[in-house]
Amino acid sequence: MTTEMKGLNLKEINKSYGNVKAVDNVSLDIKSGEFFTLLGPSGCGKTTLLRIIAGLELQDSGLVVLDDEDITIQPAIKRQINTVFQSYALFPHLTIFENIAFGLRSRKIADSEVNKRVNKALEMLEIDSMQKRFPHQLSGGQNQRVALARALVNEPKVLLLDEPMSALDAKLRAQVQVELRRLQQRLGQTFILVTHDQDEALVVSDRIAVMKDGEIVQFGTPEQVYDYPKNKFVAEFLGAANLISGTYHDGRLHTDLGVFEIEDTPSWDKGDVAIRPEWIKMSDIKPEINAIKATVKEIIYRGTNFDIWLDPGPLRVRTSSYKKIKIGDEVWLELGAKEMAVLHE
Amino acid sequence: MNKLMIWYGELLSQKSLIKRGFLFLTPGMLWLIIFLVLPGLILIVVSFATRGSYGELVWEFSFENYKRLLGYGIFGWTPDYLLILLRSVIVAIVTTALSVLLSYPLCFFIAGKPERTRYLWLTIVIIPFWTNMVIRTYAWFLILAPEMPFARIAAFFKLISPGMPLYPSAFAVYLGMISMFLPFVALPLFSSVERLDWTLVEAAQDLYSSNVRIFMHAILPQTLPGLSVGVILTFVPAMGMFVVPDLLGGAKYMLVGNLIQQQFGTSRDWAFGAAISMGLMVLTMFSLYLYKRKSKGVDLI
Incomplete structure (x- = not known):
């Protein structure tokens, strides 16, 4: 490749389930270090697109390129991309500490290094007092932090967040949104968020892609998308x-x-x-x-x-x-x- | 004292509620007392009695039967009975382990089928139950007969001499036992597999797990409830099984079930039979206790 394109590039991604086109010829260039949001109503294909990026789903056609490397056929296990799942998907039989250490242990990283990195993550997300507890003993907001720590501790090139705040109540959600934004700015890591909540998208993102029926309808900064909606759908979906x-x-x-x-x-x-x-x-x-x-x-x-x-x-x-x-x-x-x-x- | 309360939408006094509870419990309790507790007590008493010279029970109590079970006979100590007990435990463990090993792929296969055909597959798993256990075991005679492909293949590889059936043998016993108990593991395990939360598997994949790690952390903990039920439903009856080893194992492969049957049957030594039964029961209880300790925090049923 001749041009330098740091970040994540999606090229003409297509994915169908039967007759339904979940993702319809989507191309996106996500810059390294930006907070990117896929915004759309349920069933618009945003989660499918996220799963394709994660390597949990294989597209019918199109390329996924990460930092100039074609990772299209790499499975999730190989990709330096980690996900915060909507249900958090914490391992119920493992302590908070072991949950966060899971990815590091999979890669057989030395114990001392695991301890160092997990402790750093625990501290960063202010959950160090809970490290010996189990997920069912924590609140939804705390578990969300654990899920975030579990993904971030692997220092992924891209962090994917699949509607991570849908289980939180409105007040906590507003607070977490701001914290998430600050965290991303501090780490300078690429975050890709999937959400149907337009307020959330506007608060956290550097750039937003509004999706409908598997296609990207509009793409731009929060101001561009909110102030100059391209069509009726975007105008009504983002606010009144x-x-x-x-x-x-x-x-x-x-x-x-x-x-x-x-x-x-x-x-x-x-x-x-x-x-x-x-x-x-x-x-x-x-x-x-x-x-x-x-x-x-x-x-x-x-x-x-x-x-x-x-x-x-x-x-x-x-x-x-x-x-x-x-x-x-x-x-x-x-x-x-x-x-x-x-x-x- | 006679407090009024609302019990699932009904206005009742505490007294009448308790009375009703006893009414519902009594038939079941009576059944258990008459057919489980009393025979159990009789078995304990009989196990200490003595066999008369004509096979009748003589009410002279001693530890003689238990001593005999431990190997102290008239001709000095022999490990025969203990070996039979040990072999029974091993057969039960191997049967259970192999049934579990076979059940996992089977359950994932069925759970992966669309809902409409899924129950057809489950029915296929259950169909063997529609036939009597003895008949099913005899069916293996036909399948393992000398003229059938399995015996011919075994003969070709010089595992058995040509013209011989594959029974009686340890192989035939395991074959019969596993086919007998596979549904007991597969059905409870299936109920767990069907409800599996696949996002945990995806999370494990996302976190760079090997297949072994995915199984240990994302699948096993989730299927443990069903697995646990299946293991007990297989292990306990497999310990005492006597039809299959008797028919497919012949005299060469005596298990504790056969031994007990022999005492109550041909040997006419009820007292010793009762003692062996007690031995089996203690062994089973002990195994379950070990299992429970190993699988701490998991509900056994």
């Missing part, structure tokens, strides 16, 4: 979105709600744009451009902010500065020209 359909001519977007200036130039004559509810400005005074007069229909309290549903539309506005608005009030909305993302099929 107001979808407005209309026609584009004379340099303006003509919709049922009015005629708007938009910064992007769509490639279509008739189509959709999306705007996030938190980007719609609400005021008593009529804005200069892209103004809509709307009536408050419903107010939903969400703790940190409010969701206000308005007519016409229905449009959703998310705001934290809540002036004394009541149902039935009339307000002015401004849909920023910059904030409206043009969607494609």
Whole structure:
């Protein structure tokens, strides 16, 4: 190979189960040291793709290349890639210490080295006090740390995480997400996370690939994917979105709600744009451009902010500065020209 | 004292609940007392009695029968009876071990079949139970007869002389025993294999395990409950088995089961037979105790 391509490269991966295409011609270049997320609803093929990377599943066609080495036909046992399984898959008959040491013992690494490395991992994940206990004596969050330590202690080139937080409660999950992000930054190791939780993907990732029906729909940084969703699916899957359909001519977007200036130039004559509810400005005074007069229909309290549903539309506005608005009030909305993302099929 | 309580949706007093419990327990308890505890006690008493000159029981109590079992006869000490006991233990252990060895691939094979055909395969495993044990054992006579391929192949390799059947022999005994007990291991083991959590196997693979390591850490601990049941269901009856060794082993391969049968049958020495039975029981209990100690933390059934 002539070009230097450190990291993990997937080339035209295909995998079918019977008539169902689980992974459809996926190519990805994951840089060494980045936190990469495969995001998508259940059944989109993200877990299959992860299992192909791990070597637990063989693709029908395509190549897996790790640090310029073709590992396509290497089984999981040979790959320098380790996985944190969704169920953690800890060995119930082994202590926490032995669980973490498992991969090192498989490779017949000397006891003193095993002790050193396991102790380091125990310390790093703050579970050293539990090393003599068994998995069933630990909480879900603690077991998750053990699973993480068990994979990381092998110093893999790539760490795979298969929905590792789905068994944790919401509060713990939010905390673990941040910790996971910090851990990855400190280690500088390549992490690939599979999740269906868009918040999680946005919090932890350097880059996100949004998957649907075995294909990668959009690929980019969290900001790119969230701010400029490519199509309706991405717009709705990553957070809330107001979808407005209309026609584009004379340099303006003509919709049922009015005629708007938009910064992007769509490639279509008739189509959709999306705007996030938190980007719609609400005021008593009529804005200069892209103004809509709307009536408050419903107010939903969400703790940190409010969701206000308005007519016409229905449009959703998310705001934290809540002036004394009541149902039935009339307000002015401004849909920023910059904030409206043009969607494609 | 007579507290009211809700018992699975029923309002009951504690007293009536206890009364009902006894009502349900009594038939089973009576059955066990009449057909297990009492005969057991009689066996113990008889084992200390003496054989009369016509084979009748004489109620003179002594340790004579046990001494004889340990080898102290009228002609001095011989290890014959102890050897038979030892051979029985060995046959039971080998039968159990080979049945386990054969059951693992069998169970994984069946568990890998789609659900619809899986039960067909299980039925094939169970079908031998539909035939009487003695008839099944006689069937081996036909299969191992001199004209059949197995005996011919053995003769070709000079393992037996031409024109001879493969029985009676230790080989035939093991063949019969394993075919008899394989389902007893395979069925409970299958229930464990069927529920196997394969992610543990994948985790072991992901962590660079050899096949032996995968089996020891990802498969064995998960299948231990079924395996344990299978081992006991095989080992205990295999210790006392007498039909198979009698028919397929002939006089050359006497096991403790045959010895006991002989005492109660042709020898008409019930007292000695009872003593040997006690010996067998003690040996079985001791084996199970060792097994339980070795497999600490695993529930035996």
